[in-house]
Amino acid sequence: MPQGNVSFRLVEKQPNFEEIFQSRNPPNVKIVKGMKIEETALSTQVDFANRDLGGGVLNNGMVQEEIRFMMCPEMIVGMIVCNRMKQNQAISIVGAQAYSSYSGYSYNTKWEPLKRCDERQNTPEWRDKFQRLRIECLAIDALHFKGTPQTTLRQQLKREMIFRELHKAYVGFSAQPGFTEIPIVSGWWGCGAFNGNKPLKFLIQVIAAAAAKRPLLICPFNENEMADDCRKFIGTIMKENMTCGNLLRLLMKLAGQNPPEEFSENIVFASLEHELKKNKREVAEKRK
Numbered sequence: 001m002p003q004g005n006v007s008f009r010l011v012e013k014q015p016n017f018e019e020i021f022q023s024r025n026p027p028n029v030k031i032v033k034g035m036k037i038e039e040t041a042l043s044t045q046v047d048f049a050n051r052d053l054g055g056g057v058l059n060n061g062m063v064q065e066e067i068r069f070m071m072c073p074e075m076i077v078g079m080i081v082c083n084r085m086k087q088n089q090a091i092s093i094v095g096a097q098a099y100s101s102y103s104g105y106s107y108n109t110k111w112e113p114l115k116r117c118d119e120r121q122n123t124p125e126w127r128d129k130f131q132r133l134r135i136e137c138l139a140i141d142a143l144h145f146k147g148t149p150q151t152t153l154r155q156q157l158k159r160e161m162i163f164r165e166l167h168k169a170y171v172g173f174s175a176q177p178g179f180t181e182i183p184i185v186s187g188w189w190g191c192g193a194f195n196g197n198k199p200l201k202f203l204i205q206v207i208a209a210a211a212a213k214r215p216l217l218i219c220p221f222n223e224n225e226m227a228d229d230c231r232k233f234i235g236t237i238m239k240e241n242m243t244c245g246n247l248l249r250l251l252m253k254l255a256g257q258n259p260p261e262e263f264s265e266n267i268v269f270a271s272l273e274h275e276l277k278k279n280k281r282e283v284a285e286k287r288k
Contacts, residue, residue, distance in 0.1 A: 006132065085141055092137075162184050242276075
């Protein structure tokens with residue numbers, strides 16, 4: 001018989017972005033190849049959610065959210081008690097126990113007995129004062145963009161779209177006050193079927209984690225080349241002593257710009273590095 005309690009919490013916030021991001025330093029960011037989000041323990045595991053919690057878990061869906069709910073079926077209760085998420089809402093589930101594992105993905109997904117790597121999150125010694133396992137499944141729904149990678153990136157770089165995703169991530173990342181030192185474990189949130197641009201979504205999560213004052217761990221799901229690009233860009237930010245406010249302002253400079261004809265997925269990183277070099281030249285010119 002399972003022990004303890006599971007909590008479901010709907011979080012709603014209206015943050016003041018100008019104040020929050022004015023002087024925040026980047027969070028501690030780690031990119032861990034070869035690890036899945038659900039293999040982590042004592043963490044906040046990001047659920048790449050549908051706005052209706054659980055997505056297609058009771059129908060024919062079998063991607064990240066549905067797999068997570070099948071591993072921890074107590075989460076399915078949330079589909080009864082939680083309404084469709086609004087733009088400024090997130091859903092935090094704390095304490096759900098993992099009962100099984102899986103192999104494959106999507107149409108190739110297969111049930112597996114609980115593996116040791118997934119069982120670590122059930123460690124009873126980590127229960128909190130409410131007798132919940134200290135493992136949070138955080139449901140945040142990203143925007144769904146339609147079109148080619150180039151046309152969808154043009155949409156994603158609009159100011160209102162960046163702030164919507166930033167708002168959603170921040171609301172979720174700050175959902176549990178007692179989890180401040182516990183890492184947020186995420187990956188390519190809002191990418192895949194929702195067509196999000198990986199570098200842009202990565203940076204949005206970095207800024208949101210900084211605002212929530214929490215470390216961020218990224219599981220790249222075999223996208224090792226993109227993982228290396230993300231690690232390299234974080235190194236650039238640290239080297240230039242950039243705050244997340246400066247990073248956000250650089251992103252705003254890209255807002256409304258059309259991606260170049262020679263499009264590549266990491267064009268966001270390249271464009272930001274170009275803007276950074278341009279700013280340094282302008283500062284150098286003023287000092288002459």
